[in-house]
Amino acid sequence: MMVTIAKRLMTVVPTLIGVVIVTFLLTRVLPGDPAVYFAGPAATPQSIAEIRKSLGLDRPLPDQFVRYVNDLAHGNFGNSLSTGRPVATEISSRLPASAELTLSGLLLSIVIAVPLGIFAAVKQGSLVDHLCRIIATAGVSLPVFFTGLLLVYVFYFRLGWAPAPLGRLDAFASSPPDITGFYLIDSLITGNFETFRAALGQLMLPAVTLAIFSLAPITRMTRASMLAVLASDFIRTARASGLDGRTVILTYAFRNAMLPVVTTLGMVFSFLLGANVLVEKVFAWPGIGSYAVEALLQSDFAPVQGFVLTMAVMYVALNLFIDMLYGVIDPRVRLEA
Amino acid sequence: MTEGGTADLKSLYRKRRVRLRDFRSISGTRIINLLVPMAFRSSQGGVAETDRELRKVGTSLSAPVTELQPKPPTNSIFRHAVYVVADNPVTGLAFALFVLIALGALLGPHVVPFDPLASDTSATLQPPSLRHWFGTDLLGRDIFSRVVAATRLDFAIAVASVALVLVIGGLAGIAAGFFGGWTDRIVGRISDTIMAFPLFVLAMGIVAALGNTVTNIVIATAIINFPLYVRVARAEANVRREAGFVQAARLSGNGDLRILLVHILPNIMPIMMVQISLTMGYAILNAAGLSFIGLGVKPPTPEWGIMVAEGATNIISGEWWVAFFPGGALMIAVFCFNLLGDGLRDLVDPQRRT
Numbered sequence: 001m002m003v004t005i006a007k008r009l010m011t012v013v014p015t016l017i018g019v020v021i022v023t024f025l026l027t028r029v030l031p032g033d034p035a036v037y038f039a040g041p042a043a044t045p046q047s048i049a050e051i052r053k054s055l056g057l058d059r060p061l062p063d064q065f066v067r068y069v070n071d072l073a074h075g076n077f078g079n080s081l082s083t084g085r086p087v088a089t090e091i092s093s094r095l096p097a098s099a100e101l102t103l104s105g106l107l108l109s110i111v112i113a114v115p116l117g118i119f120a121a122v123k124q125g126s127l128v129d130h131l132c133r134i135i136a137t138a139g140v141s142l143p144v145f146f147t148g149l150l151l152v153y154v155f156y157f158r159l160g161w162a163p164a165p166l167g168r169l170d171a172f173a174s175s176p177p178d179i180t181g182f183y184l185i186d187s188l189i190t191g192n193f194e195t196f197r198a199a200l201g202q203l204m205l206p207a208v209t210l211a212i213f214s215l216a217p218i219t220r221m222t223r224a225s226m227l228a229v230l231a232s233d234f235i236r237t238a239r240a241s242g243l244d245g246r247t248v249i250l251t252y253a254f255r256n257a258m259l260p261v262v263t264t265l266g267m268v269f270s271f272l273l274g275a276n277v278l279v280e281k282v283f284a285w286p287g288i289g290s291y292a293v294e295a296l297l298q299s300d301f302a303p304v305q306g307f308v309l310t311m312a313v314m315y316v317a318l319n320l321f322i323d324m325l326y327g328v329i330d331p332r333v334r335l336e337a
Numbered sequence: 338m339t340e341g342g343t344a345d346l347k348s349l350y351r352k353r354r355v356r357l358r359d360f361r362s363i364s365g366t367r368i369i370n371l372l373v374p375m376a377f378r379s380s381q382g383g384v385a386e387t388d389r390e391l392r393k394v395g396t397s398l399s400a401p402v403t404e405l406q407p408k409p410p411t412n413s414i415f416r417h418a419v420y421v422v423a424d425n426p427v428t429g430l431a432f433a434l435f436v437l438i439a440l441g442a443l444l445g446p447h448v449v450p451f452d453p454l455a456s457d458t459s460a461t462l463q464p465p466s467l468r469h470w471f472g473t474d475l476l477g478r479d480i481f482s483r484v485v486a487a488t489r490l491d492f493a494i495a496v497a498s499v500a501l502v503l504v505i506g507g508l509a510g511i512a513a514g515f516f517g518g519w520t521d522r523i524v525g526r527i528s529d530t531i532m533a534f535p536l537f538v539l540a541m542g543i544v545a546a547l548g549n550t551v552t553n554i555v556i557a558t559a560i561i562n563f564p565l566y567v568r569v570a571r572a573e574a575n576v577r578r579e580a581g582f583v584q585a586a587r588l589s590g591n592g593d594l595r596i597l598l599v600h601i602l603p604n605i606m607p608i609m610m611v612q613i614s615l616t617m618g619y620a621i622l623n624a625a626g627l628s629f630i631g632l633g634v635k636p637p638t639p640e641w642g643i644m645v646a647e648g649a650t651n652i653i654s655g656e657w658w659v660a661f662f663p664g665g666a667l668m669i670a671v672f673c674f675n676l677l678g679d680g681l682r683d684l685v686d687p688q689r690r691t
Contacts, residue, residue: 014526015529015530015533018526018529018530018533019530019533019534021530022530022534022539023542026542026543026545026546027546137672137675137676137679138672140618140671140675141618141668141671141672141675142668143622143625143626143629143642143645143664143667143668143671144626145626145629145642145645145646145649145664146645146660146664146665146667146668149645149648149649149652149660149664150661150664152652152653153652153655153657156653157652157653157654157655157657164653165653269535270535270536271535271536271537272535273535273537273538274535274536274537274538274540274626275537277537277538277541277630278537278626278629278630281629281630282649292541293541293630293631296541296544296545296630296631296632297631299545299549301545301546304541304542304545305542307538307542308534308538308539308541308542311534311535311538312533312534312535312538312539315533315534315535316533
């Protein structure tokens with residue numbers, strides 16, 4: 001097992017190198033002079049030249065790259081132009097908000113999609129199966145920012161069940177002490193149920209929006225994978241041996257059907273991280289997505305670069321985690337490695 | 338090889354050329370009309386049949402060519418298309434929707450009742466009525482006219498980015514699949530690196546770096562779709578690398594590049610068509626998402642994503658129609674392309690029919 005993990009970790013290295021090169025190239029090689037960018041619209045040629053020198057842009061490209069990697073290694077993502085604050089602190093203080101939202105959305109959608117997919121596969125052609133099919137096709141067509149707005153209209157404006165879509169907590173509540181950065185967990189640890197309820201209320205709509213978005217691929221894959229497994233010989237044998245349906249489906253079939261589903265989760269997570277940006281904008285969520293969007297509109301490049309890099313590293317880490325999970329689910333993967 | 342055998346191969350090869358010329362004569366504008374029969378022709382009558390013919394030639398070298406002549410499958414193609422569409426009427430619906438969207442993109446700005454840019458301060462934020470079918474926005478602009486007029490820009494962005502990635506990704510993919518080795522490794526490394534990013538996030542970064550314009554949205558959308566096209570084209574080219582008709586082409590003195598472009602490329606076009614249809618929806622979603630967060634398209638221009646963004650503030654105060662109709666149009670367009678893609682895939686690749 002340790003060897004497998006080590007081997008898999010090695011494959012991350014070239015990917016990470018690629019990611020760092022791309023984020024570096026995004027500012028340096030493509031058309032558009034970053035110095036002009038940083039100098040702003042009212043810059044004189046002198047000030048641009050000065051900025052170019054201070055940013056090290058007058059040096060050769062490999063030199064700049066070494067400097068960039070060195071900065072990254074020291075946790076230095078550069079400074080934001082508009083706020084002057086270091087990007088790394090800003091991102092790390094906002095990351096929990098984004099993580100809480102994305103993970104809640106993913107968890108919610110797994111909790112709904114996996115049972116739905118299993119049920120659709122077991123009762124093929126039933127009402128649930130048709131429902132599943134509609135969700136699978138319609139779900140991928142929904143623009144996530146549009147779903148979010150519709151939910152706001154129905155549950156905030158029409159029904160009044162949800163609070164105003166303005167961030168993680170309403171203005172009157174105080175945030176829980178910073179332990180994990182996840183408001184739900186922190187408020188539970190400190191036993192502050194009032195805050196827990198308020199945070200949950202704020203989280204509900206954006207998390208549901210993300211869940212609707214990711215429901216489709218997970219349901220589709222669960223159904224397809226379950227259908228394939230249910231048609232196989234060992235399931236027939238298990239049934240013939242007189243095991244009850246529940247054991248056959250949950251213990252025998254589901255465990256074998258899980259591998260493709262977990263693979264899909266990796267892809268779904270990529271989409272979720274992108275959708276997260278849009279949802280954060282709709283719900284004024286103070287995460288790294290809205291931070292990057294604000295910076296983008298002001299042509300403030302360092303935060304965007306830091307954001308892209310953070311997201312990519314998170315995604316690479318998640319894919320690594322999923323590969324580890326294979327070994328836990330399927331012993332054959334462990335043997336092959 | 339006997340003289341008769343060589344002659345057979347050559348005549349077969351000549352037949353193959355004729356068939357390929359058919360492919361090439363398809364012009365861009367007519368491609369949609371021809372898509373259905375074309376898709377089928379290649380998957381059923383193209384590669385497999387020629388392959389079989391060549392194998393037969395291999396075993397009985399002197400067999401007369403006339404016996405090997407495949408029956409003209411025109412009639413059965415049509416019947417198969419009707420059968421597949423009848424089996425899944427949703428594909429027909431999707432195709433009708435597609436025609437509607439294409440018409441909107443072509444004629445939209447000329448047939449709308451109001452100027453999509455003209456504001457009318459006396460009629461701001463009116464709910465849908467007979468005069469303003471979709472209501473009016475904060476500046477009194479007619480939303481119906483704006484939604485219809487926006488079709489052209491959204492459609493153009495999607496078509497341009499898909500065309501770009503089809504050329505670049507498709508060529509890189511078949512080169513990787515056909516040559517293997519270093520070409521394969523380099524192309525594979527590039528697409529792996531792109532895939533290491535969450536795609537929408539990468540698109541944001543690219544637009545930020547290249548500059549905030551519509552052209553750069555097209556480029557960013559093309560880049561994030563690159564790995565998908567490479568993967569499909571690579572797999573398809575790889576399968577055909579040692580196919581009979583490729584060996585025959587090589588035997589009769591064609592260079593690698595010519596085989597790649599004239600023999601392999603036309604044969605993977607049907608599969609690529611499915612890919613186009615499946616990624617069109619994603620391209621529209623992606624472009625609209627980028628303009629929703631304020632990238633690319635500038636405010637007065639009618640575009641679905643930016644219109645939803647403009648209506649977002651109105652949603653909280655109850656004026657749902659400002660964001661609802663452009664969002665709905667976006668949703669229907671994406672839905673249409675996804676269904677169309679599924680339908681085309683059923684036609685081209687019956688095994689994956691669900």
